[in-house]
Amino acid sequence: xxxxxxxxxxxxxxxxxxxxxxxxxxxxxxxxxxxxxxxxxxxxxxxxxxxxxxxxxxxxxxxxxxxxxxxxxxxxxxxxxxxxxxxxxxxxxxxxxxxxxxxxxxxxxxxxxxxxxxxxxxxxxxxxxxxxxxxxxxxxxxxxxxxxxxxxxxxxxxxxxxxxxxxxxxxxxxxxxxxxxxxxxxxxxxxxxxxxxxxxxxxxxxxxxxxxxxxxxxxxxxxxxxxxxxxxxxxxxxxxxxxxxxxxxxxxxxxxxxxxxxxxxxxxxxxxxxxxxxxxxxxxxxxxxxxxxxxxxxxxxxxxxxxxxxxxxxxxxxxxxxxxxxxxxxxxxxxxxxxxxxx
Ligand code: ADP
Ligand code: MG
Numbered sequence: 366x367x368x369x370x371x372x373x374x375x376x377x378x379x380x381x382x383x384x385x386x387x388x389x390x391x392x393x394x395x396x397x398x399x400x401x402x403x404x405x406x407x408x409x410x411x412x413x414x415x416x417x418x419x420x421x422x423x424x425x426x427x428x429x430x431x432x433x434x435x436x437x438x439x440x441x442x443x444x445x446x447x448x449x450x451x452x453x454x455x456x457x458x459x460x461x462x463x464x465x466x467x468x469x470x471x472x473x474x475x476x477x478x479x480x481x482x483x484x485x486x487x488x489x490x491x492x493x494x495x496x497x498x499x500x501x502x503x504x505x506x507x508x509x510x511x512x513x514x515x516x517x518x519x520x521x522x523x524x525x526x527x528x529x530x531x532x533x534x535x536x537x538x539x540x541x542x543x544x545x546x547x548x549x550x551x552x553x554x555x556x557x558x559x560x561x562x563x564x565x566x567x568x569x570x571x572x573x574x575x576x577x578x579x580x581x582x583x584x585x586x587x588x589x590x591x592x593x594x595x596x597x598x599x600x601x602x603x604x605x606x607x608x609x610x611x612x613x614x615x616x617x618x619x620x621x622x623x624x625x626x627x628x629x630x631x632x633x634x635x636x637x638x639x640x641x642x643x644x645x646x647x648x649x650x651x652x653x654x655x656x657x658x659x660x661x662x663x664x665x666x667x668x669x670x671x672x673x674x675x676x677x678x679x680x681x682x683x684x685x686x687x688x689x690x691x692x693x694x695x696x697x698x699x700x701x702x703x704x705x706x707x708x
Contacts, residue, residue: 368424368437368438368439369421369424369425369428369436369438370421371425373417373418373419373421373422373425374422374425374426375388375391375392375395375422375426377418377422377546377550378415378418378419378422379535379539379542379543379546380539381535381536381538381539381542382533382536382539383414383532383533383534383535383536383539384414384415384419384532384533384535386530386531387408387419387530387531387532388419390403390406390528390530391406391408391419391422391423391426391503392426394406394423394501394503395422395423395426395427395430396426396430398427398431398434398468398469398500398501399468399469399499399500399501400499402527402528403527403528404496404501404502404526404527405492405496405501405502405503405504405523405524405526405527406423406501406502406503406504406527406528406530407504407505407506407510407524407527407528407529407530408420408503408504408505408506408530408531408532409505409506409507409508409509409510409529409530409531409532410507410531410532410533411507411532411534411570412507412570412572413569413570413571413572413573414532414533414534414570414571415532415571416473416474416505416506416507416532417473417505419505419532420438420471420473420503420505421438421471423469423471423503424436424438424469424471424503427468427469427501431468434468434469435466435467435468435469436467436468436469436471437464437467437469437470437471438471438473439470439471439472439473440472440473440474440477441472441473441474441475441476441477441478441484442474442477444472444484444488445477445478445481445484447460448460448483448484448487449483449484452483457487460487461487461490461491461494464487464491464495465491465494465495465498467495467500468500468501469500469501469503470491470495470500470501470502470503471502471503471504472488472502472503472504472505473505474505474506474507475504475505475506475513475516476506476507476508476513476516478515478516478520479513479514479515479516480515482517485516485517485520488520489517489519489520489523492520492523493523496523496526502527504524509529509531510524510525510529511525534568534569534570534571535571535574536623536626537564537565537623540563540564540567540571540574541560541561541564543571543574544560544563544564544574544578545560547575547578548560548578553582555581555592556592556593556594558594559581559592559593559594559597562594562597562598562601563577563578563581563597563601565698565702566601566702566705566706567601568619568620568623568702568706577600577601580600580603581596581597581600581601584596584599584600601705602705612655612656612703612706613656614652614656614658614662614663614666615666616706617648617651617652617655617656617703618632618648618652618666620699620702620703620706621644621647621648621651621699622644624695624698624699624702625640625644625695627640627641627644632644632645632648632667633645633667633668634668635668643685643692645667645678646678646679646681646682647682647695647696647699648667649663649667649674649675649678649679649682650678650679650682650683650696651699651700651703652666653675653679654700654703655703655704659672660672660675660676663675682696
């Protein structure tokens with residue numbers, strides 16, 4: 366089937382906190398298509414986080430477990446194009462009939478249905494027919510159904526019949542696993558410290574993580590040199606540069622939260638727990654060092670704290686760095702991370 370790429374499987378889709386619910390629901394759907402409570406299964410998340418991989422993985426798994434089932438994977442753009450072709454040829458009924466014969470219909474990136482009213486009408490008819498016949502629907506989208514603009518409410522309300530599960534960016538450990546798996550599959554090797562370095566610094570999405578690995582390999586063979594930390598730093602500097610984002614307080618907060626595994630809410634709350642207080646102080650210190658925001662603005666980003674709190678935090682961080690080695694290492698690592706992201 367040209368629609369399904371066999372490289373996208375569950376085996377190659379590493380599980381982590383970032384995707385556990387979606388991945389497991391996908392597995393259930395593939396095992397018992399139509400006969401589960403995740404119908405439709407809606408997988409949503411930002412670009413490069415694995416929506417297409419997981420959606421295709423479900424399709425491939427259904428075909429493996431249920432060879433007689435008719436599986437169709439299609440992007441919403443393609444669906445719309447097909448629909449418009451049929452519409453021009455007065456063959457809308459053929460189009461709908463074709464889709465109604467499918468056992469597992471997977472539609473990728475449904476956000477592109479926005480404002481394509483006629484296509485949505487056709488999709489609505491197909492959805493109802495398949496759902497009533499106990500057939501499985503799997504949809505992906507860049508936003509949660511409740512945040513999708515330009516889609517008919519009757520469609521959105523049906524999306525909520527099943528399960529909506531999100532994909533987040535992989536955490537550090539999962540990023541290491543993903544890199545290791547990709548390297549193993551390609552028969553590659555590189556020093557552990559380089560793997561860690563790449564995993565540590567690429568926090569945007571999995572596609573960029575793969576991109577970094579590919580650039581690294583390309584540079585290594587181009588320059589006929591071994592992959593080491595020095596090369597990795599060089600490559601990643603250019604790599605991060607191309608995405609060229611100015612660092613924001615929010616971005617720094619995100620990095621610190623991920624680094625210390627603290628939730629964003631906790632970071633802002635008025636807790637006295639030492640780890641959280643320190644994480645917050647470090648975040649303020651980094652925000653002061655790497656953004657042009659005033660102390661007042663920085664304070665406002667931490668649940669409306671006073672500028673004197675920010676001054677106090679920056680001083681505390683400097684003091685602690687002199688006396689506490691582990692603390693110092695943490696701050697240094699985070700500094701490096703923020704520096705890379707702001708290049
Ligand atoms: P999206 O459709 O959300 O934009 P993709 O499914 O195209 O993202 O994923 C981007 C790349 O990242 C693909 O090469 C995919 O294989 C890889 N990827 C994403 N998540 C994972 C994961 N959990 N394990 C392994 N590879 C992943
Ligand atoms: Mg995709």
